[in-house]
Amino acid sequence: MNKILVIILFSLVSLTWGTTWIAMKIATETIPPFFATGMRFLVASPILIILAYFTKTPLLFPYGQRWFQLIISIFYFSIPFTLMLYGGMYVSSSVASIIFSSMPVAVLTVSFLYLKKKLFLTQKIGMFISLITLLTVLLIELESQCFFQWKGILALLFALFSHAFIYSECQKKCLNVSVITFNALPSLLSGILLSTTSWFIESPHINTFSNRSILAIFYLGDFSGIFGILSYFYLQQKVSAFYASTVFLIFPVIAGFLENYIYKNAILLCEIWFIFPLIIGILLTLIPVNYLKKIRNKITRLSCLLF
Template identity: 40%
Template sequence: MQKAKIFTLFAVVILTWGSTWLAMKFALVSMPPIFATGLRFLSAAPLLLWMLNTTRSSLLFPQGHRFFQFCVFLFCYCLPFTLVLYGEQYVDASTAAIIFAVIPVAVLLISIVLLNTPTSLLQLMGSMLALLSLFCILQEEARVSLSNNWKGGLAVVLAVFMHAFMYVLCKKRSCQVSLFTFNTLPCLAAGLLLTLTGAIVEKPILGNITWLSFASIIYLGTVASVFGILCYSSLQKRISTFSTSLVFICFPVITVILECLVMDSVFTPTSWILLAVMLGGVFLSLIPVKKRKRVPMTQQQWN
């Protein structure tokens, strides 16, 4: 029974995260990126507020972590999600998902710098393999699409490293708060700020917003942002960090398959091979470092 629950949670997470990138693409059909990102967070906020109240969690971070809560609002919500939607104006949904799959590699590299995290040669080799393969995939997709998509790719890469940096910084600060405390206020504040900014700067015409874009925003806010996070958090409590991280290897494959089926996109055989190599590199970077056992000094060792 427990294995069935774990399998179900894992399947739900990869299907949810895998479909998120197509939903973003559909949202952009009739909405500009900043306005769409704001509406996404506004649609998620009521559900988060209800769960915050139900679990009796605090709205604010503890004293001493309030500035960090502002950083979460800015670098976990406002900037990275806007960059992703901006990027998807120039790159395919599958390309954006593939870039995001290297988050474990980014976390590893930033952890080495900020936390002096022990690492292995295998992890470093996997990280380099993943990054090199990602670069080759971007080159291949740019060649096939015959478009100048470097802007979109760069925007998504920046979003990846923002998320990874904030994850490592949270670990460094040992900021222990509930899932709802971490997400609710930053999500609500980002929703209000980005919706207002988008309305002023981008001037969207509300009458032109299609039902497809509107439904995509609701899906992104409630299913992808809230339900997806809850399922992933529940999965983390049941299996190891290594096993949970395998989600990052599976969801881009789902995105590629969905995009090929729904949007009649073509993912070349070369890109499939490069994707397999890249995900293999990500897998190697996730393999935990074995802790060396301390050998007690015997009488012979002293002599």
């Protein structure tokens, strides 16, 4: 029964995250990115607040860390998610998903540079392979498409490392709050902030919004945003972080197939080949630290016996 539940959770996360990128592209067909992101969070926040009420989960962070809740609202929700939609307007869904499949590598890079975290040799090799491969894929994409794509790529990279930085800050502060607490109020604050900002910057005209763009917003807010995050959280409780993180290798494939089906945008053959070293690099960064320590200790003992 537990294995079936793990398979269901893994499949649900892969599908929701894989379809997120195509839903973002559909949403921004007729809705400007600031307003689309704001509406996405305003749609999600009431359900999260209701879940918090019925599960007796606090909405506020622990005393002394509540200022960080505001920072999360801006630098984890408002800015990055808006940049994701903005970047999706210029970059294909498959490339956007490939960029975000590098999240484990981005977190490891930020932890190494910012937190001065010690890395094993295999992690350093994996980080190097992943970053070089990602850079190569992005350069190929720029060369094969219109050059204005650099705007979308920069937006997505900023969103990626903004998420990685906040995640590293959470590790640094030993922040241990419920996934509902982490998302509920920041979603509401971000929704209000972005929707208000949109009226002054984008001047959205609701009568121009298409039905499928509106449906995409509800999908992003209620299904992808809530059930995708909660499913990943519970998946992490059922399996190790290594196996849970392998979902980052699956959802770009789903995004690529969907984009090819809906928009007839075929992935370049060379990009497909570069996905393999990217996967290898990500897997090397995901190898559990405890496992690497055991290998290091075995090698140390073996070298003492030999010499």
